[in-house]
Amino acid sequence: MFRELIPFDSAKKLIFDKINPKPLGAEKIPLKEAHNRILGEDVITNLDIPPFHRSTVDGYALKAEDSYGAEENKPIDLNVIGEISVGEYPKIHLKKGEAVEIVTGAPIPSGANAVIMVENTQKQKNRLLIYRALTQDENIMKKGTDIKKGEILLKAGKILEAPDIGVLAAIGLNFIKVMKIPIVAVISTGAEIIEPGKNLSPGKIYDINAYSLSAAVINSGGKPIYMGVIPDDEAALETALKQALLSSDIVITSGGVSVGPRDYTPKIVNSLGKPGVIISGIAVKPGKPTTIALIENKPVFSLPGHPTSALLIFYLLVSPIIQRIAGRKLISHKAVKAILTTRLFSAKGRKTFVTVKLSRDKNQILIADPTKTGASGAITTLAKADGFIEIPANQQFIDSNEEVIVTLLTNKKV
């Protein structure tokens, strides 16, 4: 009747060792869809950006040497020999004593090495008076100063944020290799479970886990596929699991992992391939019956049916695996110190996680109030929580008014 429970930290290590999560490889997608994706290759370019010396102002290109000595009250006189617009390559070659009208972004003509702003000049027909001396390269963005040919611009594994997307556009890429998104099949089990939107007949409850876990999968960098609710039927569950393994990279089930007569999820999962179940019960609260299998290199996480237990175990053990397979660096959850409001007991011999709500007392001290109502099935327990506290397996309790470390679940500012 009793299974041997593996300590929580050993379970975590064992999962990483056995599953050995690695990215699935890269796929090419339009740059416009690449925001927040993970770069799948190092990006090197054979372009200098800008590809030519550009003016950064509206004014006149000239030789800096020609401007030496020019002052507000002592202008120097130059000869305007033409104008250069943006988007065209200038054929003009500029000689001593000459100036060329130029606009922001236009290429600098050969022979010129500075641009004087229009505000510091006065033009009379082809005669230009300049009222300021320039230094060499003033108001010029030189070829290759933004991006140098051959440089590694972005490294594989980078999350592509707005400026990175800009860099990739700058070198002319409209398609880019990104890491493939792992497909995660989500199955709910239980004869009492009904899909939201349907009528609730007596004795039934709505499916919570497939919805909350699917959202959590997206947050971890995976793409959930909803496999529906499987009633209490061994054959139906076996069919659904086989289908899930065929169409996904990771499988998550919830429910059917306790020790009751209808908890046959572990048995069926174990029959589907090698090595089969690698963890069968963890010394943790909540989440003790969690069962984890590896079927032909695909991880199958069988989580408890209680929504809070399922989602908390997802955060702790499943999400890091999905993140790694998605090619992401692990999210490091922020932690804060707070004062506990009530004494909390650990579950005997099990690492215990307790969800808490954070607030500030009248002295602006951060306090942590457990959201646990005694009902581990309660989804609201997690919805109300800002984070969780860990009580080590060998510690009996944490007293009220003790300082605790709260790992934050959300991005809420505290």
Place this chain on the structure above:
Amino acid sequence: MFRELIPFDSAKKLIFDKINPKPLGAEKIPLKEAHNRILGEDVITNLDIPPFHRSTVDGYALKAEDSYGAEENKPIDLNVIGEISVGEYPKIHLKKGEAVEIVTGAPIPSGANAVIMVENTQKQKNRLLIYRALTQDENIMKKGTDIKKGEILLKAGKILEAPDIGVLAAIGLNFIKVMKIPIVAVISTGAEIIEPGKNLSPGKIYDINAYSLSAAVINSGGKPIYMGVIPDDEAALETALKQALLSSDIVITSGGVSVGPRDYTPKIVNSLGKPGVIISGIAVKPGKPTTIALIENKPVFSLPGHPTSALLIFYLLVSPIIQRIAGRKLISHKAVKAILTTRLFSAKGRKTFVTVKLSRDKNQILIADPTKTGASGAITTLAKADGFIEIPANQQFIDSNEEVIVTLLTNKKV
């Protein structure tokens, strides 16, 4: 030639006052697609969840009173009168001295008020020996303990995270009202601009802004539509702007806002409707030529062509407006203290923003190194930056080794 610049902080206030950004209203979408969307209405339910008293363990339902005095060595004897499975409503009424076999999640039969775990019992045919006394309601999750009928579960404006999605599923919703996503038209202008993926002819550069700004729009809670690159042509720009105003809630252009002969974006924008241009130049560096208009209640942001200027002004002035129209609470950017590596000068009379890269020196002190290369057109300036420093308009410089406050641009851990 010179425009009167409005101080940065006044510009920021004026934009909020004039645009008065408000959510666009709600739309109904499938719950499966609601992750990270903004809830569009308060959610109240007329269901108790769970809708019935449920067993939280596998075992036997009984009257707690019948168990009083039971001990490891002194079991009490009960009569098993049936069994209850999940998903069905029990017709059994339990009387004194009776027990009913029950599994996790199944409804508690009337007359019972506790459940003993199977581990604490021994069954011989219809006779059940119980080895432990129970308290009332032990191992029962009572009707309505997760969610109470009539309770406000989630408030309009909440970002829907995984546990919230679970709560909405729990009360049977498969569709949910969320705030509409603002559509943001993004237009690049300039005769020298070519779309990535095309051939780069002499004098041309690839479009950066439409790509980086579109990604930043997504990050702010908007949906970008890419209107393409408009060459230097007044009629084409007018057509594109009219089209953009028809098909979006917010318009962003980049380029064409300086004082050169072809900088006619402000003039055209101003002609499209009332009140027209409300800000024409801001005392800020970078981003001085930024022009902001309101055309029949739709904001039009005309940003400079320099990619770094455009994106920084987007972060500072455009993103907060999009977030508000998306129904979001404003992202509060984290700020850290760091030691500046080099003296930084402000632009005369303009609030100056300087992007910096953060690192730790050998004493683990956080240092801020400007990424500015002198080329404000450089997109890599922003891609390399972790955050930015503000120099007030009335301050001449910040000295090296001074402590500065760095507002973080990304979620990078420092």
